[in-house]
Amino acid sequence: MAYWTAEDTTDSPLQIARSLAEAFARTAVERDNQGGTPKAERDAIRHSGLLRLSIPRQYGGLGANWHDTLIVVRELARVDSSIGHVFAFHHLMLASIRLFAQPEQWQPWYEHTARHQWFWGNAMNPLDTRTLCREFSGWYELSGKKSFCSGALDSEMLLVSAIGESNQKFITAAVPTARSGIAIIQDWDNIGQRQTDSGSVNFERVRIEHKEILGDPGPLSTPFSCLRSLLAQLILTNIYIGIAEGAFAEAKYYTLHEARPWFLSGLSQIQDDPYILNHYGEFWMGLETVRTLANRAAEQLDAAYQQGERLSEAERGQVAVAVSVAKVAATRVGLDLTSRMFDVAGARATHAGLRLDRYWRNLRTHTLHDPIDYKIRELGTWALMERYPTPTFYS
Template sequence: MSLTINETAEQPSAAAATPTAIAAALAERFAHTAAARDLAGGTPKAERDLLRASGLLSLSIPKEYGGLGASWAETLAVVRQLTRVDSSVGHVFAFHHLQLASVRLFGQPAQWEPWLSETARHNWFWGNALNPLDKRTLARRVNGGREFSGNKSFCSGALDSDMLLVSALEESAEGKLIIAAVPTKRAGIRLFEDWDNMGQRQTDSGSAVFERVAVAEDEILADPGPLSSPRACLRPLLAQLVFVNVYLGIAEGAFAEARNYTHTQARLWPASPAAEVTEDLYVLRHYGEFWVALEGARKLADHAVGLFDAAWNEGASLTEAARGDVAVAVATAKMAATRAGLDLTSRMFEVTGARSTTAALRLDRYWRNLRVHTLHDPADYKLRELGNWALNGHHPAPSFYS
């Protein structure tokens, strides 16, 4: 799989055409329009097409299926790199790789091998319509498979996607969760442009309607199925690691913006004894606090993804205890990234000053994006899980959120 952007983009030399170099070139382009697109909302179609052309949609796909064979540490580093300048695009890019991981964890090779190969060959973009908390979509048994009907919310990246991961509750007394991978353009699937939140404004996390959508048996991820084994239970941990790196990317982007503004635009307060704003004792104190929190969160994130990669490579031999250790590390990193990011994106204005609040810069987007995303699942419950580990030695119980 060759790595390119397109003929009109700034491209690194062939020798430097690594995923990191390609992501850096993309991030530079995305940064020019990020503030304006935050205001506009809607689908980042041009940016998604640049990702398609870049080859990065194959980043986590093993080389034997035409992908780049990156580890999860490498894949999430690219997620963080993109998120520093555009957390909406970083979000949908990360969710694309989460869906690819999901079919590998929940299904059989006979199912996911062709999907991965076709994704690498055709630069398919995967979207999400799983949301297990939204139980309004039902699966009815029909000859040859199921028929999905109902509504689904928070379908991040579904618009402009080529494949979708969809969930429904089986129409039975048990109400078993059924997850399937289907083409986005299949008859009966309707996606709506109704996402208009204060943050993450270009993730297209709106709603979908399924009207008697035909789902074949070989599209249903039933063997081993969702959360059926320690390995299958890695899926929610990867989702949480995505959040960690999105949060860190937002915080790092805000830090870089604040630092640049302090150096180039900020004014020294008249009462300060310093000669320059960059020497003001209070400004330096703030940056010192930002650095400590960010560096701590980064170290915890790197530790967590290292454990995750090792667990992923264990395959079917992964134990419940080893999976539980990864869960603790991921939850710890997530809480550190949440706290560091929310504090930094709120207090960055204390080192940039009143003029930095101009609407033209839209520096508030970093806080808005992080505030929206960190509400995905409650921090209080994550802390309760960590408290139960710290006090009682109990690993977080596997669920779609832990």
């Protein structure tokens, strides 16, 4: 289907996102069933200008801060968390090159991305160490395989990680997806997030130029570069919130339009049932809580991001605690709501054609990205001993 585009509009990014989301919602059920690549939807995002959202204005972008960018992510995730996912990871890759590289590297990439509507994909899975990097005189060569490469298919650029063959050093690079030796494998067929193309990428003797290596300051090298992990966690948090908000909206519709009061209630309208109202009260309290926590964490992240290399370890640590609290809360509230939504939507909501279980499937798949038990342990260490989480690619 043809999607609305916003190349000549004066609408705000959030208004553009809402227009796109309204269109994406019409095919979300069908596409969840099909899986595969949402090519038309990705192209609609390209034409909308939202791929430029987090790029500063001086490089051709829209200049949005992280709080506003994440609100757009949440808006898209309400109707289609796969699209929200690949869109958010695109901006995470842009942040990564900014945090890991020198201006003479990331500035041209920003300008090209804004000008040519590039989509960035992910092939930086730190836990998958099968890709090795061999160094030659003035260039490098990558060979191996990466899993969980969200958004790699139909991207123009990839952020790739590898292990140095000789020194076991962790290496990241930004490379064109179409480069010789890169093969994207369409092997993603999970129960949720079915259109994120989070499958595998093969690298067979892929040449990497020295200028494509993100080595200064590099990942996890300074408090500022360590913000990448916190942005990634906050992106997941906002995707979870979007999924929960979408589930809430669907449940509300079916409660008011399809569900019937239980015969023992003696009521003529289900909206008068005190048990139903109790469920909705709990849902709303949960959503309000996680929205508040996520917005507060985003504001702290923005303040830290603006500090640049002046950012201290303690300031970074404060953001880490705020992000972890928001993520744990969003996980718990989201999984609860996407399961209990059927208690208020009624038996008709389980019709297979509606695929309302996709909210739980998407959230359950996504929340396994990294265990919240370890987030809670880090928060316990902070609460008891006031030690900030140790920076890793997941905290």
